[in-house]
Amino acid sequence: MSRIDAALRELRSLEALAARDTPLARVDPRAKVLVTMAFIVTVVSFDRYSIAALLPLALFPMALAALGDVPAAPLARKLLAAAPFALFVGIFNPLLDRAPMLVYGDLAIAAGWVSFASILLRFALTVGAALVLVAATGMHPLCAALGRLGVPQVFTVQLLFLFRYAFVLGAEASRMTVARELRSCGRGMALAAYGPLLGHLLLRAFERAQRIHLAMLARGFDGELRSLWAMRWQGRDTLFVLAWCAYFVLVRAIDMPLAAGRLLLGAA
Amino acid sequence: MHMADALLSPAVGGVMWLASGAALAASGRRLRRNADDRLVPLMGVIGAFVFAAQMINFAIPGTGSSGHLGGGLLLAILLGPHAALVVIASVLTVQALFFADGGLLALGANIFNLGVLPCFVAYPLLYRPIAGDGTSSRRVALGAAVAAIVGLQLGALGVVLQTIASGITSLPASTFLLLMLPVHLAIGLVEGLATAAIVLFVRRARPDLLQRSTGQRSLKPLLAAFGVAALLTGGALSWFAAQDPDGLEWSIEHAAGAELAAPNTATHGTLRRLQQALSFLPDYALPKARAEETPAESSWPNVDPETSLAGLVGGALTLAVVSLLGFGLRRRR
Numbered sequence: 001m002s003r004i005d006a007a008l009r010e011l012r013s014l015e016a017l018a019a020r021d022t023p024l025a026r027v028d029p030r031a032k033v034l035v036t037m038a039f040i041v042t043v044v045s046f047d048r049y050s051i052a053a054l055l056p057l058a059l060f061p062m063a064l065a066a067l068g069d070v071p072a073a074p075l076a077r078k079l080l081a082a083a084p085f086a087l088f089v090g091i092f093n094p095l096l097d098r099a100p101m102l103v104y105g106d107l108a109i110a111a112g113w114v115s116f117a118s119i120l121l122r123f124a125l126t127v128g129a130a131l132v133l134v135a136a137t138g139m140h141p142l143c144a145a146l147g148r149l150g151v152p153q154v155f156t157v158q159l160l161f162l163f164r165y166a167f168v169l170g171a172e173a174s175r176m177t178v179a180r181e182l183r184s185c186g187r188g189m190a191l192a193a194y195g196p197l198l199g200h201l202l203l204r205a206f207e208r209a210q211r212i213h214l215a216m217l218a219r220g221f222d223g224e225l226r227s228l229w230a231m232r233w234q235g236r237d238t239l240f241v242l243a244w245c246a247y248f249v250l251v252r253a254i255d256m257p258l259a260a261g262r263l264l265l266g267a268a
Numbered sequence: 269m270h271m272a273d274a275l276l277s278p279a280v281g282g283v284m285w286l287a288s289g290a291a292l293a294a295s296g297r298r299l300r301r302n303a304d305d306r307l308v309p310l311m312g313v314i315g316a317f318v319f320a321a322q323m324i325n326f327a328i329p330g331t332g333s334s335g336h337l338g339g340g341l342l343l344a345i346l347l348g349p350h351a352a353l354v355v356i357a358s359v360l361t362v363q364a365l366f367f368a369d370g371g372l373l374a375l376g377a378n379i380f381n382l383g384v385l386p387c388f389v390a391y392p393l394l395y396r397p398i399a400g401d402g403t404s405s406r407r408v409a410l411g412a413a414v415a416a417i418v419g420l421q422l423g424a425l426g427v428v429l430q431t432i433a434s435g436i437t438s439l440p441a442s443t444f445l446l447l448m449l450p451v452h453l454a455i456g457l458v459e460g461l462a463t464a465a466i467v468l469f470v471r472r473a474r475p476d477l478l479q480r481s482t483g484q485r486s487l488k489p490l491l492a493a494f495g496v497a498a499l500l501t502g503g504a505l506s507w508f509a510a511q512d513p514d515g516l517e518w519s520i521e522h523a524a525g526a527e528l529a530a531p532n533t534a535t536h537g538t539l540r541r542l543q544q545a546l547s548f549l550p551d552y553a554l555p556k557a558r559a560e561e562t563p564a565e566s567s568w569p570n571v572d573p574e575t576s577l578a579g580l581v582g583g584a585l586t587l588a589v590v591s592l593l594g595f596g597l598r599r600r601r
Contacts, residue, residue: 079368103573105573119436122436131365202466
């Protein structure tokens with residue numbers, strides 16, 4: 001399977017997850033967007049050596065994945081696929097920042113390893129939350145929510161068009177590359193073939209856009225997209241936002257894992 | 269290269285969000301004023317084209333490796349910089365949402381590095397003057413190559429500055445630049461080759477399509493983005509630094525020592541930090557400075573067995589509780 005087909009399957013699988021009726025899917029998409037942004041800001045606001053203090057925040061993506069019935073395996077696969085850049089930048093911390101920070105008997109752990117672990121944890125939390133948001137909301141409600149939250153329509157409409165035609169042009173690009181591969185005996189694509197191949201794809205895209213525009217005009221398009229689907233903000237949405245934000249503030253203000261650890265050690 | 273949430277501080281992430289937001293808003297207003305409703309489906313479909321094109325590799329002559337298109341510069345050439353910025357921003361958003369590339373907070377930084385810089389710096393200042401009216405294929409190819417290389421170098425510089433200013437990594441700016449810039453020189457060359465190959469094909473097959481973007485020139489989104497970024501870097505960073513002097517501020521304090529301590533008025537502090545944040549090659553990260561830093565680091569106040577153990581035990585406990593809650597919620601359904 002080509003890379004394009006794999007990417008399209010990923011798009012489709014997340015969108016299919018969002019199409020189901022789960023407790024989380026019934027929450028207003030605006031509430032989910034607001035809470036997710038608050039979550040991400042909370043995570044990155046911790047200082048660079050936080051590990052244990054960040055852990056209570058893992059409740060958010062885990063609870064949302066549970067309420068939205070989002071399977072863990074595809075999320076983990078996506079996390080691994082996206083990890084290299086954070087890994088690449090983070091791995092220098094243990095090499096450069098060697099001052100001891102944590103001491104367990106004779107074992108001292110350097111500050112660099114602590115901040116490296118913190119980077120990986122932040123990465124998993126922020127990216128995991130964003131993926132759960134999409135898997136529990138879907139592209140159309142998400143764009144509608146962004147529009148209602150003040151994102152200009154030119155951008156939300158662009159997102160929806162891109163999402164719709166990624167499948168169409170992706171399938172076309174996939175057919176073209178497969179056709180070339182079948183005729184080239186395993187050789188890579190030379191630049192002399194690349195230009196015309198993508199150029200033709202681009203010309204088809206221009207022509208398709210023209211047909212779409214005519215079809216839209218024929219259906220009364222006047223520069224604005226309208227939707228019959230109405231969002232209703234209910235009391236439980238307010239509760240959802242307030243409860244999670246209160247939890248984030250609590251976790252940010254009090255290092256609960258440290259307090260719990262002290263309590264346990266003191267009791268023992 | 270996509271910036272990641274995990275490497276950003278809220279101040280830097282927020283500044284880049286506002287900067288990219290300002291540029292997007294300015295471009296959006298410009299598009300609405302032109303009121304060409306053909307652009308609505310065209311931008312969507314061309315965005316889908318870039319999305320697919322990013323996944324098609326071509327063989328790089330003489331190296332055995334392969335490369336692919338990024339698309340920022342190509343979009344600016346085909347659609348003009350304003351529509352191009354909206355399109356590239358939408359592509360980056362879909363990548364952040366569905367493929368975990370970057371992240372939602374880092375999206376602002378990514379739109380700036382991969383959208384604003386190629387569309388409003390590399391395209392108008394390099395591609396347009398070099399390519400001229402587009403009648404000479406050699407000049408078009410040269411313009412695409414130069415603009416793509418410079419655009420990606422600026423983007424890599426952006427990633428480095430944003431990472432260093434966030435203070436999550438210990439990587440000194442000079443080392444990070446030495447790692448990023450040569451890699452992006454190669455990526456920029458590939459981008460230039462791919463862009464030139466496609467533009468030259470379109471120029472032969474449908475020269476009328478390239479007429480669209482000529483004529484209108486405005487640097488307003490660029491000025492908006494840079495203005496917001498500059499103002500907020502000064503304001504927000506100094507505020508955060510006052511709260512919690514870590515990373516950049518912290519290493520500067522240690523590298524510079526007490527004799528550089530300036531008059532401690534608020535205005536002076538803000539300006540000093542603004543200047544630090546905007547300086548191009550901050551020299552505080554040179555080896556000498558790091559050597560001076562080490563004694564301070566070894567007396568880190570947190571080296572305390574009791575805190576270490578409490579953190580470990582409490583962390584394990586938290587993880588257990590959170591996992592139990594997560595699985596409990598799953599079961600209940």
